[in-house]
Amino acid sequence: MHDRVRQGLDAGAITALIEAHFPQVHEGSGRLEILSAGDRKATVRMLADERMMRPGGTVSGPAMFKLADFSVYVAILAVLGESALQAVTTSMTMNFLTRPKPGDLVGEARLLKLGRRLAVAEVAIHSAAETELVAHATSTYVLPSARAG
C-alpha cells in the first residue's frame, strides 16, 4: 500500500483522475483527450472548438499554451501517479512556428528531467492531420514536496 501513491498511471487512469479533480480543464478551449501516457511521455489531442479559433481559422495562442501545459502534466502523472496532482507550472517558453490550420491539435510531451523538486519537459505541437510543427514549448513544473518525503 505504501508504494501505491508513487505508482505511475496509464492514459485511462489519468483521464479518470483528471475528470474527478479538474473537470473544468476542458472549459474555454477544445476538449482534451489523452491518447497515450507513459515512458516519460504523453500525447494529448485538443479537439477543434470555435472558442479557440482566431480570425482566419487559426488556433489561439492561449489554447496552444493550454495544450502544452496539460501534455506535460499528463507526462508527469504517468510517472509519479496521483501524488503529483499538485504539481504546478513555474515557467513556460513557447515558440510559435507556423499558423495551424483549423482542426484538432496534438501535443507530444517528453520529460527532459524528472528530479526531486523540478520536472522539465519539451512539447511538440502539430495539427492532427500533419507532422509539421506548429509550436514548440519547454516547461518547468515544481513537484509537490510530498514527493521528497
Added chain:
Amino acid sequence: MHDRVRQGLDAGAITALIEAHFPQVHEGSGRLEILSAGDRKATVRMLADERMMRPGGTVSGPAMFKLADFSVYVAILAVLGESALQAVTTSMTMNFLTRPKPGDLVGEARLLKLGRRLAVAEVAIHSAAETELVAHATSTYVLPSARAG
C-alpha cells in the same frame, strides 16, 4: 493621409479597433479592458470570470498567457497604429511566481525593443488589488512587413 497608418493610437482607439477586428478576444476568459496605452506601454485589466478559474480559486495559466499576450499587442498598436494589426506572437516566456487570488488581474506591458521586424516586450502581471507580482512574461512579436515599406 499617407502618414496616418503609422500613427499611434490611444486606449479608446485601440479598444474600438479590437472590437471591430477581434471581438472574440474576450471569449474563454474574463473580459479584457484597456486601461491605458502609449509611450511604449500598455495596461490591461482582465475581469474575473469563472471560466478562467482553477480549483482553489486561482487563475489559470492560459488566462494569464492571454492577458500577457494581449497587453503586448496593445502596446505595439499604441505606437504603430492600425498598420500593426497583423503583428503575430512568435515567442513567449512566462514565469509563474505566486498563485493569484480570485479576482481581476492587471497586465502591464513595456516594449523593450521596437525594431523594423521584431518587437520585444516584458509584462508584469499582478492582482488588481495588490502590487505583488503573480507572473512575469517576455514576448516577441513579428511585425507586419508592411511596416518596413
Added chain:
Amino acid sequence: MHDRVRQGLDAGAITALIEAHFPQVHEGSGRLEILSAGDRKATVRMLADERMMRPGGTVSGPAMFKLADFSVYVAILAVLGESALQAVTTSMTMNFLTRPKPGDLVGEARLLKLGRRLAVAEVAIHSAAETELVAHATSTYVLPSARAG
C-alpha cells in the same frame, strides 16, 4: 551567531566571498565588478576585454549570458548571504535587443520572486555609457535546500 549565515551581504562582502570561492569567475570574459547589492537588486559591471569581443567590436552572447547570470547570483547572495553560495541556475531566457558597442557592460538584476526553493529574477543589460537596453534576461535559480532547514 546562529542567524548569521542567513544574513544578507553588501557589495564588498559579496566581492570578498566570490574571490574566496570562485576567483575563476573573471576568466574568459571581462572582469566582473559588483557596483551595488541589496534590496533584492544588484548592479554589476563587466569590464571590456578582447576575449569577449566579436567581429565588428560587439560583445559576445556568452559574455552577456555570464553577466546576467552573475548579476542574479549577486542579488540572491545580497539577501540570503553565504548560505546561498550553492544556488544553481536552472533556466535562463535571454533576449538580445541591439548590438552593444565595444566597452564595459552593466547588468542590473532584480529579484521577482524569492521563494523557499526557487528565485526568479530579471536582468537589464546596457552599455556603461548608455541607458538603452542591449539585452534582457529572466532567470531561475534553485536555492540550496539548507535554506529550507
Added chain:
Amino acid sequence: MHDRVRQGLDAGAITALIEAHFPQVHEGSGRLEILSAGDRKATVRMLADERMMRPGGTVSGPAMFKLADFSVYVAILAVLGESALQAVTTSMTMNFLTRPKPGDLVGEARLLKLGRRLAVAEVAIHSAAETELVAHATSTYVLPSARAG
C-alpha cells in the same frame, strides 16, 4: 554561379568558413569541432578546457550557452550557406538539467523552423561519454535580409 551563395554546406566547408571569418570563436572556452552538419541538423563537440570549468569540475553555464548558440549557427549555415554568415541570435532559452561531469560536451541542434526572416532551433547538450541530457536550449536567429532578396 548565382545560386551558389544559397547553397548548403557540409561540416568541412562550414569549419573552413568559421576559421576564415570567426577564428576567435574558440576563445574563452574549449575548442569547438563540427562533427556533422546537414539535413537541418548539426552536431558540435566542445573540447574540455580548464577555462570553462567551475568548482567541482562542472562546465560553466556560459560555455554551454556558447555550445548551444554555435550548434544552431552551424545548422543554419548547413542549409543556407555563406549567405547566412550574418545571422544573429535574437533569443535563447536554456534549461540546465544536471551538472555535467568534466570532459567534452556535445551539442545536437535541430531546426524547428527555417522561415524567411527567422530560424528557430532546439539543442540537446550531453557529455561526450553519456547520453543523458545535461542541458536543453531553444533559440531564435534573425536571418540576414539578403536571404529574402
